[in-house]
Amino acid sequence: MTGDAQPTQHPDAILIGGGIINATLATMLRIAEPDWNIVVLERLTDVGLESSDAWNNAGTGHSALCELNYTPRGADGTVNISKAESVAEGFFVSRQFWSSLVDKGWLRDPAQFISAVPHCSLTFGEDGVQFLKERHAALERHPLFQGMQFSSDHEQIKQWIPLVTENRDAAQPMAATFSSAGTDVNFGALTRQMFAGLGDSLDLRTGVAVTKLKRLANGRWGVMVRDENTRAKSVLTAPFVFVGAGGGSLPLLQKSGIPEAKGYGGFPVSGQFLRCTNPDIIAKHSSKVYGQPAVGAPPMSDPHLDTRVIDGEKALLFGPYAGFSPKFLKTGSLLDLPLSVLPNNLKSMLGVGANNMPLTQYLIKQVAQSHADRVQALRKFIPDARDEDWELLHAGQRVQVIAPDQRKGGVLQFGTQIISAADGSLAGLLGASPGASVAAKAMLDVLQDCFGDRFEQWAPALREFIPHLGASLAQDHAAAAEVVAHSERSLGLTA
Numbered sequence: 001m002t003g004d005a006q007p008t009q010h011p012d013a014i015l016i017g018g019g020i021i022n023a024t025l026a027t028m029l030r031i032a033e034p035d036w037n038i039v040v041l042e043r044l045t046d047v048g049l050e051s052s053d054a055w056n057n058a059g060t061g062h063s064a065l066c067e068l069n070y071t072p073r074g075a076d077g078t079v080n081i082s083k084a085e086s087v088a089e090g091f092f093v094s095r096q097f098w099s100s101l102v103d104k105g106w107l108r109d110p111a112q113f114i115s116a117v118p119h120c121s122l123t124f125g126e127d128g129v130q131f132l133k134e135r136h137a138a139l140e141r142h143p144l145f146q147g148m149q150f151s152s153d154h155e156q157i158k159q160w161i162p163l164v165t166e167n168r169d170a171a172q173p174m175a176a177t178f179s180s181a182g183t184d185v186n187f188g189a190l191t192r193q194m195f196a197g198l199g200d201s202l203d204l205r206t207g208v209a210v211t212k213l214k215r216l217a218n219g220r221w222g223v224m225v226r227d228e229n230t231r232a233k234s235v236l237t238a239p240f241v242f243v244g245a246g247g248g249s250l251p252l253l254q255k256s257g258i259p260e261a262k263g264y265g266g267f268p269v270s271g272q273f274l275r276c277t278n279p280d281i282i283a284k285h286s287s288k289v290y291g292q293p294a295v296g297a298p299p300m301s302d303p304h305l306d307t308r309v310i311d312g313e314k315a316l317l318f319g320p321y322a323g324f325s326p327k328f329l330k331t332g333s334l335l336d337l338p339l340s341v342l343p344n345n346l347k348s349m350l351g352v353g354a355n356n357m358p359l360t361q362y363l364i365k366q367v368a369q370s371h372a373d374r375v376q377a378l379r380k381f382i383p384d385a386r387d388e389d390w391e392l393l394h395a396g397q398r399v400q401v402i403a404p405d406q407r408k409g410g411v412l413q414f415g416t417q418i419i420s421a422a423d424g425s426l427a428g429l430l431g432a433s434p435g436a437s438v439a440a441k442a443m444l445d446v447l448q449d450c451f452g453d454r455f456e457q458w459a460p461a462l463r464e465f466i467p468h469l470g471a472s473l474a475q476d477h478a479a480a481a482e483v484v485a486h487s488e489r490s491l492g493l494t495a
């Protein structure tokens with residue numbers, strides 16, 4: 001708990017989990033209801049240490065400038081940019097929010113959590129070149145993607161991403177796009193700054209795990225809490241609870257007993273990256289380069305070569321590779337997956353198992369890889385990569401959502417999903433992607449879903465922090481240009 005105040009056992013809202021999602025929701029609730037007593041409960045010793053920690057995710061500010069899985073070919077063969085538009089719009093809600101928080105002094109130091117790092121896409125072969133050319137043509141005049149350049153000329157690509165062209169056969173068909181508008185985000189640092197910005201106006205308790213959720217006769221939720229040091233148990237109650245516990249959300253939603261969570265399951269995939277240990281190679285590369293995923297690979301596994309900026313230091317990562325662990329959190333338990341299988345979601349889990357053979361085969365191949373195999377995959381990006389310049393980094397767990405489906409029993413979803421009780425008294429977020437980048441949009445959706453009419457009353461206060469709240473930047477070119485320019489200035493992203 002922060003400050004000397006006595007702990008409140010009956011607050012107005014309880015947020016479970018101290019990652020970027022609840023840092024965002026707590027800040028929005030503070031703006032909307034300055035007098036509310038809000039409690040945040042986090043089981044680890046500090047906030048932002050699980051998936052939101054910089055080394056546990058790829059830190060890409062997902063704005064669809066480079067991620068090829070957001071622009072698939074549609075049934076008519078043309079490149080479909082609708083997903084790219086919605087991801088970019090979501091990211092620009094976050095950028096509006098973060099830049100207002102900086103302008104108003106709620107966030108202290110943007111250089112600690114966001115850096116300008118160009119975003120590139122990279123494709124190979126005649127088909128790949130053609131696809132990227134069409135993708136670029138579909139995006140280049142769009143207000144959210146302006147300034148993106150395309151080339152299939154090795155000399156030009158060398159100017160953008162020299163490591164990729166070094167020692168490469170000049171006859172190999174290859175294309176790249178380059179956007180200087182990309183970012184690298186340290187979501188752990190951002191989480192800590194957001195909570196620090198709320199200071200004593202928030203009752204933040206670390207080292208406490210929520211073990212149970214129970215609907216009480218008076219309509220409030222009873223939240224059972226265990227102190228991770230002393231094992232002492234206590235109970236808090238609130239009329240609104242949000243489960244923003246990352247991988248820990250599914251078990252808690254299951255325990256809540258709300259019918260809306262029935263049938264849902266989760267499948268954990270561990271994220272791994274190669275981290276470069278050679279400072280000369282790290283110095284030669286300064287962008288995020290996303291390629292095309294392997295056959296059968298899930299959408300979030302586009303291979304990427306990533307410049308990161310963490311605690312003021314430049315780093316270079318390549319991945320992701322998939323590993324398997326039944327844990328739902330990196331710091332979770334080996335029993336997480338088995339204990340999540342219940343009579344009400346067995347059909348969904350079996351349905352997904354039976355209908356996703358290419359994914360299963362992909363995961364088995366990934367898990368069986370040696371260090372040499374991983375570096376061999378990297379050579380597609382850096383032809384002369386050496387085994388000894390790279391080490392394996394274990395990142396966070398993604399718990400992919402398994403949703404009930406009438407026809408197939410269950411379907412695997414690769415995005416995020418908000419589950420909320422019909423009366424809006426409890427909600428939670430499942431899934432991980434594009435997750436942290438669109439946290440502000442996701443939490444606005446939660447407020448709208450759970451608080452209905454009250455959201456309209458809150459809109460003016462929220463608009464002070466998100467000026468284009470509810471507007472489509474994809475439709476309003478002038479507003480999009482203004483948001484880009486303003487957030488670049490406030491977040492220190494201009495050269």
Ligand SMILES: Cc1cc2nc3c(=O)[nH]c(=O)nc-3n(C[C@H](O)[C@H](O)[C@H](O)COP(=O)(O)OP(=O)(O)OC[C@H]3O[C@@H](n4cnc5c(N)ncnc54)[C@H](O)[C@@H]3O)c2cc1C
Pocket residue numbers: 016017018019020021022041042043044047048049050051052053056057058059060061062187208209210211244245246247248249252270271272320329395396397398429431432433434435436437438
């Ligand atoms: C490998 C990988 C790469 C990724 N790359 C990107 C990327 O490039 N860009 C991007 O935008 N997103 C990325 N993501 C997704 C992003 O990391 C997540 O969406 C985001 O961090 C989720 O934030 P969160 O607050 O929901 O979860 P977390 O940061 O995991 O926070 C949840 C918190 O809840 C706590 N908790 C859990 N159970 C309990 C309990 N019972 N009681 C109390 N506390 C509890 C946990 O300790 C944790 O601190 C990536 C994720 C992974 C795994």
